[in-house]
Amino acid sequence: MWSTCLLSFLSLLSLALCNDGLVVQTTVGEIHGFINASSPLVRQFLGVPYAEPPLGNLRFAPPQTKSNNGSINATTFAPSCMQQFSNSSTIYTVQVPQFLINGGNSEDCLYLNIWAPALKTEAPQEVALPVFVYIPGGGFTSGGANSIAKFPDRWIQRTQSHIVVVMNYRLNVFGYPNAKGLTDLNPAGAASVGIYGYAYPNDPIVSSLICDSGSANLLGSTDTTQSNFTFLAGLVGCGGLDAQPELSCMRNVSAVSIENALSNYAISGMKPAIAFTPFPDNKTAFGNTTDRAVRGLVADIPAILGSNANEGAGFVSYTPNGPGSAALFATTENIIACPLAEEVKTRNLVGLPTYRYQYAGNFSNISPVFWMGAYHSSELPLLFGTHDQVFKGPSTALEYNVSHAMEALWLSFASNPSGGPARWTAETGYFAWPQYQQNSSSMLLFAREETVQQLVTGERIDGNCTF
Numbered sequence: 001m002w003s004t005c006l007l008s009f010l011s012l013l014s015l016a017l018c019n020d021g022l023v024v025q026t027t028v029g030e031i032h033g034f035i036n037a038s039s040p041l042v043r044q045f046l047g048v049p050y051a052e053p054p055l056g057n058l059r060f061a062p063p064q065t066k067s068n069n070g071s072i073n074a075t076t077f078a079p080s081c082m083q084q085f086s087n088s089s090t091i092y093t094v095q096v097p098q099f100l101i102n103g104g105n106s107e108d109c110l111y112l113n114i115w116a117p118a119l120k121t122e123a124p125q126e127v128a129l130p131v132f133v134y135i136p137g138g139g140f141t142s143g144g145a146n147s148i149a150k151f152p153d154r155w156i157q158r159t160q161s162h163i164v165v166v167m168n169y170r171l172n173v174f175g176y177p178n179a180k181g182l183t184d185l186n187p188a189g190a191a192s193v194g195i196y197g198y199a200y201p202n203d204p205i206v207s208s209l210i211c212d213s214g215s216a217n218l219l220g221s222t223d224t225t226q227s228n229f230t231f232l233a234g235l236v237g238c239g240g241l242d243a244q245p246e247l248s249c250m251r252n253v254s255a256v257s258i259e260n261a262l263s264n265y266a267i268s269g270m271k272p273a274i275a276f277t278p279f280p281d282n283k284t285a286f287g288n289t290t291d292r293a294v295r296g297l298v299a300d301i302p303a304i305l306g307s308n309a310n311e312g313a314g315f316v317s318y319t320p321n322g323p324g325s326a327a328l329f330a331t332t333e334n335i336i337a338c339p340l341a342e343e344v345k346t347r348n349l350v351g352l353p354t355y356r357y358q359y360a361g362n363f364s365n366i367s368p369v370f371w372m373g374a375y376h377s378s379e380l381p382l383l384f385g386t387h388d389q390v391f392k393g394p395s396t397a398l399e400y401n402v403s404h405a406m407e408a409l410w411l412s413f414a415s416n417p418s419g420g421p422a423r424w425t426a427e428t429g430y431f432a433w434p435q436y437q438q439n440s441s442s443m444l445l446f447a448r449e450e451t452v453q454q455l456v457t458g459e460r461i462d463g464n465c466t467f
Contacts, residue, residue, distance in 0.1 A: 021119040029069035035118060039153035041160060045114040047078040053108040054170060059251045060177045062187040063110060078111035079104045080144030082255050084172040085263045089318040091375060095368055098149040098390045099377055105144075107174065107255040112167040113145050115152050117160040130414035131163045133206075135193060137214065137377070140277040141172045149377075154385035155407055162411055173262055174255070178221055178279040179229040181247035186284045192218070194343060195278065197299040198286050204299035208417035210410065211305045212383075213336050213376055215343035216289045221279040228274040235261040290346045298352070302417045304410070305344055306357035306444075307461070311336040314376030322371030329464075336376065338465035341458065345467060348438060355413070355421055356436035356458060361402060361447035365393040379446070382406055402447045409433060438462075 021043055022033045033045035049072070051063035058064060080101045092099050117129070136143045136150065145166040152164035169175060175188030193209050194216035221228075230246065233239055236257055238249035250258070265274065280287035292298060312331030316323050347354040359379040361367075366378050366387060381387035382403035388395040395403075409421040421433040434442045434455070441455045448454065 021116075027068065028066045028072065030071045031074045032072065033114075034075050039157045041118045042153045042156045043114075043116045043118050044153065045074040045116075047076055047111050048072065048074050048114060049078075049110060050112050050167070051110040054110060054174070055107055057251060059107065059174065059255075060179060060182060060187060060247065062184050074114075077103055077113065077146040078168065079106035079109055080146060081105060081109035081168050081171050082107055082174050082259045083143075084141040084259065084266070087267050090316075091313055091318055091369070091372055094318045095372065096149075096366070096391070098381075098386075099147060101142075101144045102146045102148065109144075109168045109170070111145075112165055114163065114165050115156050116163045117156055129161065129163050130411065131165060132210075132410075132414060133165045133167065135167060135169070137192075138171065140176060140188075141275075143171065144168045148390045149381050149386055150384050151386060152384050154389060155383070158385060159407065159411060162414065173229070173232060173258060173276040176221065176276045176278050177229050178223055178226050178276065179243070179247055179250075180226045181243035184283075185279045185281045188278075192216070194218070194305075195285055197301070197303070198289055198292050198297065199284050201297045201299050204301060206299075206301065208301050208413060209299075209303040210413070211303065211340070211343075212379060213307050213311060213340070215305065215340040216286065217339035217342050218336075220285050221275065221277045223279060227272075228276060231272065231274050232258070232262055232265075235265060289343070290349070293346050293350045293352075296350075298350070300352065302353035302355070302413075302420070303347065304355045304357065304413060304421065305340055305347075306359065307337045307340050308332075308374040308376060308379060309358060309360040310371075310373035311376045313372050320369070322369070325371075328371065333461070333464050337461045338467075341462045341465050342467055344436060344458070345438065348436070353418075353420070354436050355433050355444070356442070357444040357446060358456075358461065359446045361399070363387070363396060363399045363447075365391040365395060365399075368392055374447075379406070383410065398447065398450060398452065401452045405452050406446060 024031045028049055031045050031048055033043050035043055049066050051066050052058060054061065054063065080103065083105050136145060136147065145168050156162065156164065170188045176186050178185045192214050193211050194214055197204065197209055198216055233246050233250050236253045238246055238253065241249060278285035286292055310328055310332055312328040315331050315335055344354055344356050360374050361378065362373045366381055367373055367375065381391065383406050385403060387399055387403060405423065408423040412423060413421040420435065422431065424430045433444055436442045439457065441457050443456055443458045445454050445456045
């Protein structure tokens with residue numbers, strides 16, 4: 001997984017709720033949700049369309065507003081978007097498949113899923129709760145909402161204080177075609193949160209940003225000649241055409257044929273290598289975010305940014321003994337930690353409120369092999385409250401304490417972004433997370449050895465980065 005991030009914002013909608021709140025009137029139709037026995041205080045609305053299916057002439061096009069469907073039975077997940085597959089073994093395929101998506105995939109995939117507290121009375125209510133919009137990671141090539149490690153119902157069941165929305169979005173060539181015949185090179189319908197703040201500097205809609213192990217500085221496509229799309233077109237019978245005929249031809253090839261051709265070619269290791277990730281078009285993705293920030297072209301809203309101590313374990317091929325600590329550290333720094341540190345430095349430069357963390361948890365039910373540690377995404381089960389439900393073995397007391405601390409701080413931030421994250425407990429009293437500043441003990445370190453949280457400098461990360 002790549003940039004696992006959250007958008008949070010205060011709900012501006014007054015929803016018309018009927019009876020127990022399981023029927024909601026929306027612009028796309030009357031949505032019928034459900035409550036299940038495992039989370040009896042949580043309303044769930046699954047498979048809610050947010051755009052027209054990107055089929056036919058809408059393939060490779062920006063998402064189109066969804067028309068009213070009348071009545072929607074929102075009780076099951078929609079398929080995930082088309083996934084680029086691989087034959088390589090990773091910690092996710094071998095040890096922690098709970099992070100992988102379930103169910104099938106389809107080109108008709110632009111759906112979101114909503115979890116909300118159950119209403120305590122049968123009378124219609126207007127509820128203003130903080131809303132987290134979670135954009136699942138996956139390196140822009142795979143991933144989606146239907147992943148049991150990241151279902152938020154347990155968190156909402158416990159707090160009854162917020163709403164979580166988890167969305168699917170188009171991936172690989174379907175989301176980032178960078179084709180010569182297109183005006184919009186990255187029409188995915190979603191982007192990582194770090195990029196979002198630069199794409200909508202004047203009216204971001206959201207009130208804050210939370211980036212778990214991702215930033216706008218993660219490298220995107222370098223295909224300036226737009227040759228990857230043309231090469232892939234040749235693999236599926238659309239070769240030798242000018243830009244517009246090539247695009248038309250590709251819109252008539254089955255999605256499965258395109259995905260199979262792309263995946264199998266990547267697996268073969270043949271040259272030239274082709275890949276489809278956001279291209280820096282300076283509209284939805286950007287090549288120089290520091291310059292953009294200095295010119296004021298970034299949303300003036302607070303953000304939480306952080307990374308995990310052993311991100312690299314999520315990006316290497318799986319072997320029982322791992323690649324060794326040096327390789328893991330180098331991968332951690334190069335792929336996630338240092339790009340994120342650069343983003344933090346840029347935000348400090350232009351005076352944007354920023355709260356920085358590092359997660360160092362090494363819990364045996366989530367990290368069952370000794371070298372996994374705080375790998376990429378390993379903090380998410382603690383944040384979503386799934387650590388004691390779907391993983392191998394019971395959670396420890398420290399694990400529960402870290403989970404509750406992270407949940408409380410994230411929820412505090414979403415509820416009052418301008419006030420910054422804060423938490424009060426009877427055992428430890430009041431804690432206010434300070435804004436991060438270079439060369440000061442202002443980075444919050446979670447789950448280091450037996451300590452829930454402590455403030456440290458960012459030097460443990462930044463000292464090995466080249467800016």
